[in-house]
Amino acid sequence: MIWTDQLADQLDWHWQHQLRARLDGLTDDEYLWEPVPGCWSIRSRAENPDGHGGGGHVADFVWPEPVPPPVTTIAWRLAHLVVGVFGARNASHFGGPARDYTTFDYAGTAAEALAQLDEAYGTWIGGVRGLGTEGLARPCGPAEGPYAEYPMAALMLHINREVIHHGAEISLLRDLYQHRS
Secondary structure (H helix, E strand, O other), X not given: OOHXXXXXXXXXXXXXXXXXXXXXXXXXXXXXXXXXXXXXXXXXOOOOOOOEOOOOEEEOOOOOXXXXXXXXXXXXXXXXXXXXXXXXXXHHHOOOOXXXXXXXXXXXXXXXXXXXXXXXXXXXXXXXXXXXXXXXXXXXXXXXXXXXXOEHHHHHHHHHHHHHHHHHHHHHHHHHHHOOO
């Protein structure tokens, strides 16, 4: 068994057959829809001058998170996948551009966000497929903080869980948007 293929195929099957198809047709209204008051989202800098980001749109967040944390919009969740799940790891491990929540140029539209997501996913899955057996076993390194000594295979499993988890949340938000009264 080739473990790199198994780990990559787990995520890629989910991406190809579940998540990415569920995002087709995402509208700007859905992207920014706030199902409850007080959601964290992506907003224009004019709407949230204290938001985090490097462009015309910023992300709502504070650290530490409030308890309980706010509900987040599809826009916010897609940004989390693009920046924190794929982007930072692509930069650390696969030569991608630097990505962090405080300087990222967040997408103001669904189409922009999906293009960012597709690019980030493409870099990640291509990098993962190129790791090979030795790459899977090497430590993640200092970019992964407390997981620095863990093998890359552990990081791959973590990313798979993150994408499946947040993809399910996004899919549920789409269902709720379609069936709102």
